Each structure stands twice: as structure tokens, then as C-alpha cells.
Amino acid sequence: MTILFHIHVGLTISLMLLSGASMAAQWHDVADIRAAAEQVLGGNGVHAEATSLDQRLRLAVCAEPLVANPGRAAPGATRVTVRVACPAPNWSLYVPVRLSRQQSVVVLTRAVNRGHVITATDVEVITRPARSGYPVLRDAAHAVGQRLRRPAAGGTELTPSWLETPAVIRRGQRVILVARSGGLEIRTNGEAMSDGGTGQQIQVRNLSSGRVVSARVRNGDIVDVAF
Structure with a gap:
């Protein structure tokens, strides 16, 4: 009697587990629905996250790939609703998706x-x-x-x-003024009127003419002036 009782209980539990697995196989995986909604909006620097999807959702297993269509949204919107549909059997639902760039x-x-x-x-x-x-x-x-x-x-x-930009030339420093035009290059001595870093424009006084010109710092000794 005891042996028969244990066999009966074991068979009952096994049938319950098989029944549960069979029931679960009838419903479409919620993770697949979430992925379909996210993939249609994600990429190109945009991260998409489906929200408000209940894991207990019960929809028949789709025999074909899911079709996802996002609704209209203003440029830069952070929330979009995506319609996820199954062609066969015919069902659809709307999935809220949060976007972050x-x-x-x-x-x-x-x-x-x-x-x-x-x-x-x-x-x-x-x-x-x-x-x-x-x-x-x-x-x-x-x-x-x-x-x-x-x-x-x-x-x-x-x-x-x-x-x-760190200064490579200091105010009052003697520099070489370089002017170029085609293949012609003219060099003369100058005096920096301000500090300047590489690539910056500073004022430089031409020591020969006394004229103050705008020049671009090339390095710690040379500045280039438009000719």
C-alpha cells in the first residue's frame, strides 16, 4: 500500500510538471516581445529599453517572426510606443519603450x-x-x-x-616673425605682446618696422603672419 501510494504521488507530480511545461509552451516568450520592440528603435547611439511588460503576459506562440512598428514621436523623444504584432495567430500589443542616447x-x-x-x-x-x-x-x-x-x-x-592651451611664448619674448607668399619666405625679429600657446593668435611687434601685427604661434620661437 505504501509503495503504491508513493508511485501514485510521483505520477501525479510528474503529470503536473508536464502539464505546466505544456501550458508554458503555448505562450509566446515575453523576452522575445521585448526584444522586438527594442530592436526596432535601438542602434546608432540610441539605447532602447522596453518597459511595463508583465512577465505573466499570455499570448499564443507566434508561428512567424514578430513585426514591430514604432509610433510617431517628436525628435529627441525619450519615450515611444511600439506596436508588436504576430501575423499568425493574429494578435498585437503596444509596448512602451524608453530611449536614451x-x-x-x-x-x-x-x-x-x-x-x-x-x-x-x-x-x-x-x-x-x-x-x-x-x-x-x-x-x-x-x-x-x-x-x-x-x-x-x-x-x-x-x-x-x-x-x-599652455603658453609656449611669453609676453616680451623675442620671436621670429615668418611671412610666406607662394615660395617666398621673409623672416624678421619680433617681440610678443602677450602670452600664447601653439596655434593661438597673438599680437607681435615687428622690431624692424615697429608695426604690431597678428601672428599665429607655431612653436616656442616662431610665429607666422599672413603676408
Whole structure:
């Protein structure tokens, strides 16, 4: 009697498990519905996340690939409704999707002090959610060689306001003024009227003529003037 009882109980439990598995096989996987809604909107720097999908959702298994169509949304919208439909058997539902835009940004790899001149090992490019309304550096090369205006911790996202071009020429310094026109080059001595970093425009006094001209800093000794 005891043996028969255990056999009966075991068979009952097995049948319940098989029945549950069979029931589950009748319903379409919610994860597949979520993926269909997200894939139609994601990519190109946009991260899509389907929300408000109940795991207990019961829809018949679709015999064909799901079809997802996003509704109309204003440019820059962060929430869009996607219609996910099954051709056979015929059913559909609307899935809310939250959007966040990603962008590449330059961040510090370590803490650095004010006045530090950035090197290639000090920065890296990572992807973060985009924040509207403020400029960011996307290319590490734009930070290398620049000087920090204030101390910063590792992971700090750099913007142009964090950086300044270090001066390679100082006010009062003697420099070489170079003027070019075609294959002709003229050099003369000058005096810097202000500090300047590589690529910056500064005022320089021509020591021969006494004339003050605008010139672009080439390096610590030479400035170029339009001829």
C-alpha cells in the first residue's frame, strides 16, 4: 500500500510538471516581445529599453517572426510606443519603450592637479548617456597637450571649459616673425605682446618696422603672419 501510494504521488507530480511545461509552451516568450520592440528603435547611439511588460503576459506562440512598428514621436523623444504584432495567430500589443542616447566622451583615467598638461595616458574615450545642453570632447587628441584649469578626479568627463592651451611664448619674448607668399619666405625679429600657446593668435611687434601685427604661434620661437 505504501509503495503504491508513493508511485501514485510521483505520477501525479510528474503529470503536473508536464502539464505546466505544456501550458508554458503555448505562450509566446515575453523576452522575445521585448526584444522586438527594442530592436526596432535601438542602434546608432540610441539605447532602447522596453518597459511595463508583465512577465505573466499570455499570448499564443507566434508561428512567424514578430513585426514591430514604432509610433510617431517628436525628435529627441525619450519615450515611444511600439506596436508588436504576430501575423499568425493574429494578435498585437503596444509596448512602451524608453530611449536614451549614447555618446563618446573623453574622461580622465586618473586624478590630476590644476595646471597639469594632459598626456595620451591621462585620457580615454568611453560611451555614456548623452546629456543635452553642454559641449563635450569626443576625441582624446583634442585634450592631449592641453592644460587643466582646475584639479579633477579620475573619470571626470572633460569639456572645453576644463582646458586651456599652455603658453609656449611669453609676453616680451623675442620671436621670429615668418611671412610666406607662394615660395617666398621673409623672416624678421619680433617681440610678443602677450602670452600664447601653439596655434593661438597673438599680437607681435615687428622690431624692424615697429608695426604690431597678428601672428599665429607655431612653436616656442616662431610665429607666422599672413603676408
